[in-house]
Amino acid sequence: MSIVLCTWGSFIEGGTEEALTLARKLAASVGAELHWAVLGAAATEAPALAERHGVTSLDVIDDPKLADFQPDALVEALVQYCGQLKPTTILFNQTVAARLIAPRVAGRLGAAVVMNAFAFAAHEGGLDVTATAFGGDTHVVYRLTAPLSVVSIVTTTVVAEPAAQAAPPARRAVAVDLSGVTERFRVVSSPKAEGPRLEDAQIIVSGGRGLGSAQNYDLVKQLADALGGMWGGSRAIVDDGWIDSSRQVGLTGKITRPGLYLAAGISGASQHMAGCSAAKTIVAINKDKDASIYRYARYGIVADCLEVLPELIKAARA
Ligand SMILES: Cc1cc2nc3c(=O)[nH]c(=O)nc-3n(C[C@H](O)[C@H](O)[C@H](O)COP(=O)(O)OP(=O)(O)OC[C@H]3O[C@@H](n4cnc5c(N)ncnc54)[C@H](O)[C@@H]3O)c2cc1C
Numbered sequence: 354m355s356i357v358l359c360t361w362g363s364f365i366e367g368g369t370e371e372a373l374t375l376a377r378k379l380a381a382s383v384g385a386e387l388h389w390a391v392l393g394a395a396a397t398e399a400p401a402l403a404e405r406h407g408v409t410s411l412d413v414i415d416d417p418k419l420a421d422f423q424p425d426a427l428v429e430a431l432v433q434y435c436g437q438l439k440p441t442t443i444l445f446n447q448t449v450a451a452r453l454i455a456p457r458v459a460g461r462l463g464a465a466v467v468m469n470a471f472a473f474a475a476h477e478g479g480l481d482v483t484a485t486a487f488g489g490d491t492h493v494v495y496r497l498t499a500p501l502s503v504v505s506i507v508t509t510t511v512v513a514e515p516a517a518q519a520a521p522p523a524r525r526a527v528a529v530d531l532s533g534v535t536e537r538f539r540v541v542s543s544p545k546a547e548g549p550r551l552e553d554a555q556i557i558v559s560g561g562r563g564l565g566s567a568q569n570y571d572l573v574k575q576l577a578d579a580l581g582g583m584w585g586g587s588r589a590i591v592d593d594g595w596i597d598s599s600r601q602v603g604l605t606g607k608i609t610r611p612g613l614y615l616a617a618g619i620s621g622a623s624q625h626m627a628g629c630s631a632a633k634t635i636v637a638i639n640k641d642k643d644a645s646i647y648r649y650a651r652y653g654i655v656a657d658c659l660e661v662l663p664e665l666i667k668a669a670r671a
Contacts, residue, residue: 354385357412358444359431359458361392361419365402367552368608371508372446373406375473377516380409383475385441388412390434390527392427393419400524407516410523412438418531424453424538426531432461433529440501442480447505459503466503467495471510480504488604489627509608509631549583551600551607556582556615559602559629560590563618563639563658567595572662573617579669585609587619603628617658621646638662 358376360369373389380387386409391399396413403411414434418426431454435443443458445451447468459466472483479498485507486493551557558580560573570590577584584600591601602609604627614632619625621637621644629635630649637650638658647653654661 354383355388355409355438355440356380356383356385356442356444357388357390357435357438357440358446359390359392359454360395360399360446361427362422362450363394365395365398366446366448367550368446368448368506368508368511370402370406370513371511372444372506373402373408374514375506375508375511376444377407379442379473379475379480383441386410388438388440389522390414390431392416392430400522403522404519405515407518407520408522410525412525412527414527414529416529416531418534418536422450422540423534423536424450424457425536426534427454428457428461429531429534430529431458434527435462435501437527443501443503445503445505447507451505455503455505462501462503464501464503465495465497465499466505467497468505470504470506471508473504485627487623489623489630507608509610509627551583551585551602552609554583554609554611556580556613557585557602557609557611557629557632558582558615558617559585559587559619560595560617560658561587561619561625562589562593563620564590565618565659567593569659570595572659572666575666576615576662576669579666580613582611582613587622587625601628616646616650617662619646620644621649 388410389408390412392414445455467482467484470482470484474481482495558573558577560570574584585602586596591598604624608628610631612633614629615636617638635650636652637646638654638661642655
């Protein structure tokens with residue numbers, strides 16, 4: 354019996370160690386081997402992580418068509434690989450790309466699929482998978498009894514833990530034939546992605562519609578700079594064109610887990626909180642004392658953020 358985590362890309366994405374942690378625990382609970390399928394250039398970083406997380410076999414799939422993000426080639430490669438390995442569970446770290454790939458792999462393999470999962474428990478003859486639903490408002494437990502399950506893991510609430518004993522995994526080169534794949538997917542534009550990633554930031558200052566205007570958003574940037582952090586925002590202000598979508602925090606944006614998340618003029622809608630509720634400390638500035646953000650914030654300032662932000666900038670620069 355085997356369980357496999359699938360990874361691809363030019364580097365190992367954040368959340369992979371957390372996904373490996375859950376995968377290892379699941380494999381141990383059902384006595385399965387843990388395979389890690391790594392496609393493309395990410396394979397160079399994988400051996401050390403695989404060793405740390407008790408992976409049984411590091412399965413490397415290499416093909417020129419996997420060099421860039423080409424979903425049709427990726428799906429085909431994973432379907433062929435799983436056809437050879439015959440795993441019982443196929444896991445994905447739910448990156449933006451994995452949201453496209455996991456359901457397609459499940460569809461091709463006729464497998465049950467659960468997205469937005471964050472916990473598992475094996476039961477006789479199957480798997481209970483806990484996942485968020487309705488934009489993060491609800492937790493649902495799916496009881497999977499199909500012979501093959503595809504589960505996509507959101508890792509924000511998962512803590513990475515290395516295996517008790519590190520051991521080098523077996524390493525296999527897996528051959529797939531992608532000669533018949535004609536890619537139908539073409540990236541025509543993508544968010545600006547230079548510099549550090551919001552997902553990795555330790556301090557994030559985020560702004561919402563309560564700032565009132567794109568000009569006022571400059572206060573968020575100034576405070577982020579003064580604190581040595583990064584700036585982000587809600588979807589409302591991305592939609593209004595105040596900031597680039599690469600800065601959007603939330604369910605349909607970046608999933609972050611900073612030490613400090615300072616939210617100015619943000620209501621705290623569940624879709625926004627899905628991208629920041631794993632922060633160690635949330636500080637909110639909102640003039641409405643009943644705003645949802647205060648259900649999550651450790652510290653709250655019930656006030657006009659246009660008055661508070663300049664004071665915080667002054668204090669941070671002092
Ligand atoms: C499928 C789906 C996916 C979504 N994905 C995301 C996502 O990824 N990220 C995301 O952010 N949203 C997402 N949304 C949108 C989300 O539901 C909210 O509409 C959005 O987060 C609201 O943004 P906001 O808090 O900036 O604006 P608003 O809801 O307008 O809230 C503004 C807040 O500012 C406060 N305020 C006003 N003036 C001041 C002031 N002067 N000082 C202090 N406080 C003030 C108000 O009291 C209010 O609480 C999604 C929605 C759907 C349906």
